[in-house]
Amino acid sequence: MESDFEVSLVSPRNYFLFTPLLPGLTTGTLNDRTIVTSIRHLIKKVKPQISYYEASCTSIDPEAQQVECQDISGIQGSVSKFKLPYDYLVMAVGSQPATFGTPGVRQYAHFLKTVEDAQAIRSKIIDCFESANIPGQPDSEKKRLLSFVVVGGGPTGCEFAGELHDLIEKDVRKYYAHLLPYVSVHLVQSQDKVLNTFDKKISEFVEKKFSRDHITLHTDSRVKEVKPNELVVYEKKNGSDITLPFGLCVWSTGIEPIPLVKQVRDSLKDKGQTNTRALVVDDNLQVKGAKNIFAIGDCSTIERKHLKEHLGEMFQQADVDGNGELSWKEFHHFLDTVSKKYPQLEVYNGRVLEIFKEMDVDKSGSLSHEEFKHLLEKADSEVTVLPSTAQVASQQGQYLATLLNTLAKDPKADISATPFRYHHRGSFASIGGSEAVGEVPGMLEGGGFQVWLMWRGIYLSKQFSITNKVLLSFDWVRTTLFGRDVSRF
Amino acid sequence: MESDFEVSLVSPRNYFLFTPLLPGLTTGTLNDRTIVTSIRHLIKKVKPQISYYEASCTSIDPEAQQVECQDISGIQGSVSKFKLPYDYLVMAVGSQPATFGTPGVRQYAHFLKTVEDAQAIRSKIIDCFESANIPGQPDSEKKRLLSFVVVGGGPTGCEFAGELHDLIEKDVRKYYAHLLPYVSVHLVQSQDKVLNTFDKKISEFVEKKFSRDHITLHTDSRVKEVKPNELVVYEKKNGSDITLPFGLCVWSTGIEPIPLVKQVRDSLKDKGQTNTRALVVDDNLQVKGAKNIFAIGDCSTIERKHLKEHLGEMFQQADVDGNGELSWKEFHHFLDTVSKKYPQLEVYNGRVLEIFKEMDVDKSGSLSHEEFKHLLEKADSEVTVLPSTAQVASQQGQYLATLLNTLAKDPKADISATPFRYHHRGSFASIGGSEAVGEVPGMLEGGGFQVWLMWRGIYLSKQFSITNKVLLSFDWVRTTLFGRDVSRF
Incomplete structure (x- = not known):
């Protein structure tokens, strides 16, 4: 099978750790080997073959599309540093414990x-x-x-x-x-x-x-x-x-972010990387301000579009008959079509009528411009940062696999229509x-x-x-x- | 049950390691926990209760019959040193790898x-x-x-x-x-x-x-x-x-010996502790030159009595009729009775006739004083140091248990009649x-x-x-x- 990809995996830890079960190791309920899986074992069955390198990524050059890596383990050969060029880079580097500056x-x-x-x-x-x-x-x-x-x-x-x-x-x-x-x-x-x-x-x-x-x-x-x-x-x-x-x-x-994430963030500070907790990514998990870099898991946080900023165009789009008010039918249709682009609105999909009634404060049977604004404000306020869990990272990984396959077939594909959606299980x-x-x-x-x-x-x-x-x-x-x-x- | 003993066990390592299977850990054939057993688990079923202390013995005072111990682990309380008096002390402290002075x-x-x-x-x-x-x-x-x-x-x-x-x-x-x-x-x-x-x-x-x-x-x-x-x-x-x-x-x-063994050995140097490889113990596993101290396993080596030194008395004892020669009957009887005291001679027990014929160089049908001397020399030369194996240590432990029980019943019991015997399985x-x-x-x-x-x-x-x-x-x-x-x- 001819493959679209040549995949290289770089990690200083040569195994996958099933973190959710880590507390069981502290008392011996579980054995350490029970909740680890070596990367070598994981990639063995994957076609095309993945190249794994046990090394730490020391820096990323978004301009040259290249990462610098270093073998940081106890045993090293005469060559311990190397560079890897990339077309697409996926950062899934996790995080480190935060002390919040507490001494000791x-x-x-x-x-x-x-x-x-x-x-x-x-x-x-x-x-x-x-x-x-x-x-x-x-x-x-x-x-x-x-x-x-x-x-x-x-x-x-x-x-x-x-x-x-x-x-x-x-x-x-x-x-x-x-x-x-x-x-x-x-x-x-x-x-x-x-x-x-x-x-x-x-x-x-x-x-x-x-x-x-x-x-x-x-x-x-x-x-x-x-x-x-x-x-x-x-x-x-x-x-x-x-x-x-x-x-x-x-x-x-x-x-808190690991040093590499801080470094990337600082280098992109003037391109919108201002969050101190993680790398800001868009709805497609692309790192804001960088080209062809994706970030998933603990090291990233999704920047939601503030709906209120799009109030004008959204209302215009929804108000099909242009009468300055949204009828129930218009509102229903709007949510159906537009929520794909704005995941924040998706939560209302199952209860369109309920939310329509709730927002229709004056009980006029339609939503005024002001009432619609309140809905967007409400949606903006309800969206919280995704939790730093394996569940989120795993769904992001699956999403990215699909996305990269799409891009491989058509590098100019409009991916903005398919933002990442988290489904809390x-x-x-x-x-x-x-x-x-x-x-x-x-x-x-x-x-x-x-x-x-x-x-x-x-x-x-x-x-x-x-x-x-x-x-x-x-x-x-x-x-x-x-x-x-x-x-x- | 009233017990004869109050047993204290001191070891800086709170588990028993089944050393013979250690190579299996180096590749992951076996898991580390598989070949260890915690001392707490081992002593739980033993009556009377054994007191275990996770500490290293730092020095032994044979005069005061007392050991000094120290908690050497990462976590320590305000009290980390203590002394334990003893009636009997059993040293089973093992050994450490030898480098023979090889640099690096x-x-x-x-x-x-x-x-x-x-x-x-x-x-x-x-x-x-x-x-x-x-x-x-x-x-x-x-x-x-x-x-x-x-x-x-x-x-x-x-x-x-x-x-x-x-x-x-x-x-x-x-x-x-x-x-x-x-x-x-x-x-x-x-x-x-x-x-x-x-x-x-x-x-x-x-x-x-x-x-x-x-x-x-x-x-x-x-x-x-x-x-x-x-x-x-x-x-x-x-x-x-x-x-x-x-x-x-x-x-x-x-x-090679661990520092504690070297220290004990040096303090008893003028009492016959001259072996650089281990503590010299007698046939009852008592440390030579010390009172009420036993040593077993890798840290000890049994000093065999040189039979030749006892030639006179042994020949006299064997020569029942006092004719200056040992008849086949006298020789057979002698080996039967005396080999308990001299384990070196035990190896000949199964082939008394064979060895009699071999020693009877002049084929006179009896052993002269000179021929008997050759037998003792042969026995002295054939005895080698016991191997540093778990098998030896285990048999010594079992022997010592019996011996200490004997001494508990009668502190003046003649233990020289029951020397330790190693049976190579x-x-x-x-x-x-x-x-x-x-x-x-x-x-x-x-x-x-x-x-x-x-x-x-x-x-x-x-x-x-x-x-x-x-x-x-x-x-x-x-x-x-x-x-x-x-x-x-």
């Missing part, structure tokens, strides 16, 4: 973003127990060593807290029963509830569960500093600081004790054992390779039957 | 003694392939990067070479086929054959297999220096040096391609697929816990079905 985070806390992070946390948790077990350790120090603090109440933080709870309940109880009275788990969240991207009902479910599990929640609390053995936390409610001693602190509060978070919370639009919103079974089923089905599916199933059975291994290395 | 070994080669070593080697092997794959890498450099050199032709070195061969044949062929022509494996051995503790037939079997597998053997070759990318090797046959470029060098040539080494070599006294001596099956069966049965048995079986199936994961972290 990098020195004294642990991130939970990579396999190495999870391995280190697993070893350190047990280290805390073994150090508390040293003869003559004062009770106060035992309490400090066995105080586990999680900063960040997002899915990763909550799942880690849940894993920790399981480890304590099942394995610590078995091996370190005499130390159980000294154990405490804290979760520090800057907002007023955990899992704030989920529905309030779900947050409450999690908070109740954590309360039963003796996981102390510190909401509305901002970490001011991480010291070697304690956190300084500002409690908004009281307007004062408290200190939280810890044996281990896991930091999982958000993400749902979110899950496992929270320990064979319970999970989840929300699937129009289907499910809640938590419990059944949701946990769904969570397992879905994540099992999401594994790329048969090997990973077998390993994951095996790990779940192994942990259930034999518990977690507390060996640390 | 620690900097540029990898040992294969710990889980961390094996993990590093696994990652580096793949790193070599990925670095050879960098665009523009010259052919000479590809050859250098993909030259894997093993120093040491003992079981570990041979098994690692075999593992490497399997990885190359099965997984490299699948993922890095274009790099296969550049791959080479070298094994450097200072002696004239590999596996020199095995029978010559077995060494030859292995050498033939390695030759078929394109593993280049450098026997009678001594490494003079390890440089960043090459070895300087002295070839005894030619009396000259060659250089061996490498991408990865694994050093597995032998062992056999040795195996897996050499790649589903083949192994093995020798079991009186049963087996050879190699091949059937021996490999035996090897697997025996090592499976030797696993301490059900968990390890399940994990080991699973890993073997996994590797057969899915191959090895080449992800590296």
Whole structure:
């Protein structure tokens, strides 16, 4: 088969990591190899052959359409730098944990973003127990060593807290029963509830569960500093600081761009790259201000067209009979035809009549120019940034594959008519004790054992390779039957 | 149950490592967790309860009967040092890899003694392939990067070479086929054959297999220096040096005492601790010159009584009728009764008549004083140091358990009548391609697929816990079905 493409893949990490299951590595519920798939394995079956290079991209030259790469691993040959020219460049470089300038985070806390992070946390948790077990350790120090603090109440933080709870309940109880009275788990969240991207009902479910599990929640609390053995936390409610001693602190509060993204962004600053959180891409995921560069996943953010700016032309387009008002029929037709171009309006497609009635404040049976303006404002305000999830990145990858195939057949194809659309399939978070919370639009919103079974089923089905599916199933059975291994290395 | 003992266990490594299977970790045939068992798990079922402390013993005070320990891990409490008094001390501290003063070994080669070593080697092997794959890498450099050199032709070195061969044949062929022509494996051995503790037939079997597998053997070759990318090797046959470029060098040539053992040895130097390789222990595994200290495994070596020194008393004892000669009956009776005390003589037990005839040079039908002296000299010369294997350590552990129970019942019991006896059950080494070599006294001596099956069966049965048995079986199936994961972290 003659191929349209010659694909080169550059990544300093020679494997794909199934990040959503990373918290399971921190306690040994899962084995590290279970949730990684080597790139070599992934590309083996792809035709045409993909060339993979284990290297880090050090810079991008959008003018010359060329990237510079470097082998940054321990073993290097006499040639460790190379350049790759490109026709199209896809940046899918991810992100790194954000510290928001908080002092001490990098020195004294642990991130939970990579396999190495999870391995280190697993070893350190047990280290805390073994150090508390040293003869003559004062009770106060035992309490400090066995105080586990999680900063960040997002899915990763909550799942880690849940894993920790399981480890304590099942394995610590078995091996370190005499130390159980000294154990405490804290979760520090800057907002007023955990899992704030989920529905309030779900947050409450999690908070109740954590309360039963003796996981102390510190909401509305901002970490001011991480010291070697304690956190300084500002409690908004009281307007004062408290200190939280810890044996281990896991930091999982958000993400920021990696240096390469900052570099590209800075070089395109005068071309509209002004977002500090990620590269701004258009509806086709093209990096704004650059030619033939696409960006997907955590490193990118889609710039929505502000509908209000297009008010004039849109109203004109909608007002077919030109009477200065939009009848129900005109409005319906308009949404049907135009929402493909403006994904923000798509959400109203299923409830056109409802929104028409809502906007028709004066109940005139038609929308005035002013009423239509309010609709666009409403749509603009409702659009939020896409979450930094595997689900978004995965859909973007699939979208881009189709788009690039279109461009390969016709480089001048009008791609603006087919913007990227995110379809939220749902979110899950496992929270320990064979319970999970989840929300699937129009289907499910809640938590419990059944949701946990769904969570397992879905994540099992999401594994790329048969090997990973077998390993994951095996790990779940192994942990259930034999518990977690507390060996640390 | 009232117990005779209060047992404290001190080890900086909180798990037991099944060292004989360590080479399988270097390529991913086995998973790291498969061959470790946490000490917490091992002691859980033991009554009376054992107190385990994750710490390193920093010094031993034989006078005060006390050890000093220190928590040397990353996380420490305010108390990290402690002292433990003892009635009996058992040193089972193992050994560390020896470099024999060869420059560059620690900097540029990898040992294969710990889980961390094996993990590093696994990652580096793949790193070599990925670095050879960098665009523009010259052919000479590809050859250098993909030259894997093993120093040491003992079981570990041979098994690692075999593992490497399997990885190359099965997984490299699948993922890095274009790099296969550049791959080479070298094994450097200072002696004239590999596996020199095995029978010559077995060494030859292995050498033939390695030759078929394109593993280049450098026997009678001594490494003079390890440089960043090459070895300087002295070839005894030619009396000259060659250089061996490498991408990865694994050093597995032998062992030396850890610092604590050196310290104890030096403090007892004037009490007979003169062996530089290990602590000298008597037939009851008691450390020579110290009171109530036992040593087992790699850190100890048994000092055999030189029989010749006891010639007078032994002859007197044997010569029941006092006629100055040993009749066949007297000799037979003597060996029967006395060999318990002198394990060196035990080897003759099964062939008393044979040895009697051999020693009776003048065919007088009895042994003269001179002939008896020759027998003792022969026995003295035949005794060699016990190998540094798990098998020896395990038997010593079992022996010591019985001995300590005896002493607990009667501290003045005559333990000299029950010296430690090593029963060699056999040795195996897996050499790649589903083949192994093995020798079991009186049963087996050879190699091949059937021996490999035996090897697997025996090592499976030797696993301490059900968990390890399940994990080991699973890993073997996994590797057969899915191959090895080449992800590296």
